[in-house]
Amino acid sequence: MRIGELAEAADTTTKTLRYYEDQGLLRAAGRTPGGYRDYTTDTLTRIDFIHRGQAAGLTLAQIRQILDIRDHGQAPCNHVRDLLDTRLTDIDRQIHQLQDLRDTLAGLRDRADHVEPDTCSTDQICRYL
Amino acid sequence: MRIGELAEAADTTTKTLRYYEDQGLLRAAGRTPGGYRDYTTDTLTRIDFIHRGQAAGLTLAQIRQILDIRDHGQAPCNHVRDLLDTRLTDIDRQIHQLQDLRDTLAGLRDRADHVEPDTCSTDQICRYL
DNA sequence: CTGAACCTTCCTGTATAGGGGAAGGTCAAG
DNA sequence: CTTGACCTTCCCCTATACAGGAAGGTTCAG
Structure with a gap:
């Protein structure tokens, strides 16, 4: 799915999603032949997790740490x-x-x-x- | 008195005092022939007032409004x-x-x-x- | 083929209260 | 006459989580 659809599904903006990628909260998505980001649905889960972290008052840097640990298989x-x-x-x-x-x-x-x-x-x- | 003395007396820094002047919290001080700011002691009272305002959680902009009113004679x-x-x-x-x-x-x-x-x-x- | 809707990267701005430092002038003591 | 402590203006930087917008590429419908 493209970034616009994902943004709508996750109730956020494309700006925010690119920012998250930039900050290392989202891994670089695949690209379509035309150069568009192409997301899989598990990214939605990840964004929801980020939102839960924010709701708990965590900073994006802290949420990123958690995601990094999980991405290291722990x-x-x-x-x-x-x-x-x-x-x-x-x-x-x-x-x-x-x-x-x-x-x-x-x-x-x-x-x-x-x-x-x-x-x-x-x-x-x-x-x- | 020069800005360094005033800063020490008011328990702040010269940077802060110039910043206050810049933001309109302190009126432009007189200058010595050499171009140094030359403060009178009532400035100290004014700085103390600013500090009380900050202690009450007011922003510098709000404190400035108060000072402006007072400076207009009201x-x-x-x-x-x-x-x-x-x-x-x-x-x-x-x-x-x-x-x-x-x-x-x-x-x-x-x-x-x-x-x-x-x-x-x-x-x-x-x-x- | 063209226009709309989408996407790309990149740069700037936001608010707050100053801090850091450069380049240069001033003043007193020795 | 020089050294050191002080002063001047000016410009950039800080954190946070994005938003706005420019300039240009892509995709799909009609």
Whole structure:
């Protein structure tokens, strides 16, 4: 199948598919005599896997690693488990950071309701911050 | 004071200060006969304000808006309050998104502990995702 | 044979907040 | 008078996951 059909089937764009090939996520497809990429249906499975990886917040580089391991004939499962663990602690850290920021922000916002705006002097620019 | 002193006093770099000027966050400083930027101490206050804005998660563009309002002789307080509100709802949305992702990830990770890795077939690449 | 729809490669741009470094000018001390 | 520390402008680079578009080739229907 040609790249346009594949893109539609995988709910993505031809741009993206060429980009994936460029980044080593898709192996170079066969070519028709005219020079068009000619895909087999297992590529669709591969793209779906990539999408699941993205849905899990993995970067394309990380997904590529997994695919490389599989392409070397090994099971990437342990590596995937490690990636999931790393992602989880990362996300927890991010959530905490955001919550800290949220607290700061809420404090400022709250203060803004209790401070007279007219007391805001020029040199401090704005009392609310 | 010269840019190096100011940078040290404000705990930042000369690169950053020139960048701020470039982006309209700092007004063009006076120059010495030799062409060096010559800052007055109120610039330090301004930089501190910028830092507080950044600590509140505002972008430089948003901080610039506040400064512009103040530089037009008006009190930016209402605008700041609006920005804080917007930031708050934004951050809440981000936190929810991250928590959703965390749930997805935790589900995958949990499943990984209950699924036999050996049942992972080549064509699905990895059962854990 | 021609036009539309598809494909090819290649180059540029996106947003953010600066960092790195080149080529050259300025200022004080020794 | 020179050396070193500072300053100037200018231009390129960073990460991420593509999108936009140019210039040209291919394929199929009518």
